[in-house]
Amino acid sequence: MAQETAGTVIKCRAAIAWEEKKPLSIETVEVSPPKAGEVRIKIVATALCHTDEYTLSGADPEGTFPCILGHEGSGVVESVGEGVTSVKPGDRVVPLYIPQCRECKFCKSSKTNLCSKIRTTQGRGVMPDGTTRFTCNGKQIFHFMGCSTFSEYTVVAEISVTKIPDAAPFDKAALLGCGVPTGYGAALNTAKVEKGSTCAIWGLGAVGLAVAMGCRAAGAKRIIGIDLNADKFETAKIFGCTEFVNPKDLNKPIQEALVEMTDGGLDYTFECVGNVNTMRAALESCHKGWGVSVIVGVAGAGQEISTRPFQLVTGRTWKGTAFGGWKSRDSVPKLAEEYLNKKLLLDEFVTHKKPFAEINEAFELLRAGKCLRAVITY
Ligand SMILES: NC(=O)C1=CN([C@@H]2O[C@H](COP(=O)(O)OP(=O)(O)OC[C@H]3O[C@@H](n4cnc5c(N)ncnc54)[C@H](O)[C@@H]3O)[C@@H](O)[C@H]2O)C=CC1
Numbered sequence: 353m354a355q356e357t358a359g360t361v362i363k364c365r366a367a368i369a370w371e372e373k374k375p376l377s378i379e380t381v382e383v384s385p386p387k388a389g390e391v392r393i394k395i396v397a398t399a400l401c402h403t404d405e406y407t408l409s410g411a412d413p414e415g416t417f418p419c420i421l422g423h424e425g426s427g428v429v430e431s432v433g434e435g436v437t438s439v440k441p442g443d444r445v446v447p448l449y450i451p452q453c454r455e456c457k458f459c460k461s462s463k464t465n466l467c468s469k470i471r472t473t474q475g476r477g478v479m480p481d482g483t484t485r486f487t488c489n490g491k492q493i494f495h496f497m498g499c500s501t502f503s504e505y506t507v508v509a510e511i512s513v514t515k516i517p518d519a520a521p522f523d524k525a526a527l528l529g530c531g532v533p534t535g536y537g538a539a540l541n542t543a544k545v546e547k548g549s550t551c552a553i554w555g556l557g558a559v560g561l562a563v564a565m566g567c568r569a570a571g572a573k574r575i576i577g578i579d580l581n582a583d584k585f586e587t588a589k590i591f592g593c594t595e596f597v598n599p600k601d602l603n604k605p606i607q608e609a610l611v612e613m614t615d616g617g618l619d620y621t622f623e624c625v626g627n628v629n630t631m632r633a634a635l636e637s638c639h640k641g642w643g644v645s646v647i648v649g650v651a652g653a654g655q656e657i658s659t660r661p662f663q664l665v666t667g668r669t670w671k672g673t674a675f676g677g678w679k680s681r682d683s684v685p686k687l688a689e690e691y692l693n694k695k696l697l698l699d700e701f702v703t704h705k706k707p708f709a710e711i712n713e714a715f716e717l718l719r720a721g722k723c724l725r726a727v728i729t730y
């Protein structure tokens with residue numbers, strides 16, 4: 353499908369983060385055509401992930417301003433650069449912050465999803481050739497996580513985009529860009545939760561609840577949800593949590609309470625907050641000899657984890673996950689099929705829908721713990 357706009361600079365609305373800790377500013381930006389190996393996408397829907405807030409808060413050592421945040425989106429390919437073969441104009445797609453080039457040593461290994469082909473430039477907020485495709489009033493605007501979905505049009509590398517079925521609705525498919533695959537894959541791919549096991553999850557936002565969904569799919573018998581906000585508990589049952597602990601209700605360290613509740617500790621624990629204290633608690637709540645703790649949450653610049661090495665000597669394993677371990681271009685279309693076949697929940701994560709003009713209100717909802725995913729439509 354030929355687009356009249358192909359090869360031209362597109363002017364459109366985007367939410368610019370001019371500097372950290374400031375509200376986003378909706379501006380007209382110029383989006384350059386895709387260069388060789390790049391794809392320009394008309395974004396239809398985007399959700400907010402806590403990582404957008406993390407970078408906006410100034411805690412991200414890679415935060416590069418001014419930039420266009422957003423990495424959970426869906427849209428339609430508007431045009432493609434020279435040599436692009438895997439998608440074409442008109443395709444329904446999801447941008448991917450972990451690409452899959454299928455050539456690098458990470459892609460060739462079955463042990464990881466961390467394609468590193470463009471990781472360095474992506475971390476600097478630029479396209480693989482070192483330049484950006486966004487300007488605003490003549491000023492260069494940086495990309496974010498290789499996606500920048502808080503713009504009506506964005507440009508991504510071909511290896512950072514995947515086609516999804518036309519039947520997948522944009523507002524739900526946007527969630528396949530980050531939080532849901534991350535949590536679901538943390539349980540299924542990273543921890544490899546087994547039938548009959550006991551699991552505990554710190555942080556019952558979208559990521560933590562997607563972990564619960566993965567633990568349930570794997571047949572876990574107990575899924576303990578942990579959050580400081582008791583309002584999260586009722587909804588968490590929909591995703592598979594079987595019981596709850598609010599650390600505020602305890603008069604002892606949570607690891608002690610959980611070890612007592614579970615006859616020696618949990619088989620699998622997941623940290624989905626981004627707090628180094630809860631990371632330690634999650635590790636130390638694991639069962640001696642075999643417990644596995646997975647760090648999913650992203651902690652701020654300068655933060656470090658600690659525990660007594662004896663915790664590891666005595667058989668606990670500390671792991672981490674990025675995008676749930678999914679090889680992104682191969683897996684996201686399959687996850688979209690799982691959604692269409694009613695195996696994977698997505699609708700239940702969308703607690704709010706907002707027009708683009710209200711993106712700062714959506715950030716407020718996220719900060720206040722009032723939403724799982726707020727979806728913005730353009
Ligand atoms: N590793 C990865 O690939 C990914 C990591 N993330 C990270 O996962 C984390 C969660 O993301 P979202 O679910 O979007 O965030 P969210 O803000 O929706 O949820 C966080 C939850 O943690 C709870 N919480 C805060 N402090 C707590 C504490 N001390 N103890 C227990 N619960 C506490 C909050 O009440 C909230 O329910 C963030 O750190 C985010 O950056 C997100 C996506 C991908």
Ligand SMILES: N[C@@H](CCC(=O)N[C@@H](CSC=O)C(=O)NCC(=O)O)C(=O)O
Binds near residue numbers: 401404414530674
């Ligand atoms: N930029 C941060 C690290 C942020 C981070 O850990 N990102 C996760 C995804 S979070 C999504 O919402 C990730 O996949 N990391 C892998 C990667 O290669 O970035 C910092 O520098 O600390």
Ligand SMILES: [Zn+2]
Binds near residue numbers: 401403404423
């Ligand atoms: Zn995210």
Ligand SMILES: [Zn+2]
Binds near residue numbers: 455458466467468469
């Ligand atoms: Zn690769």
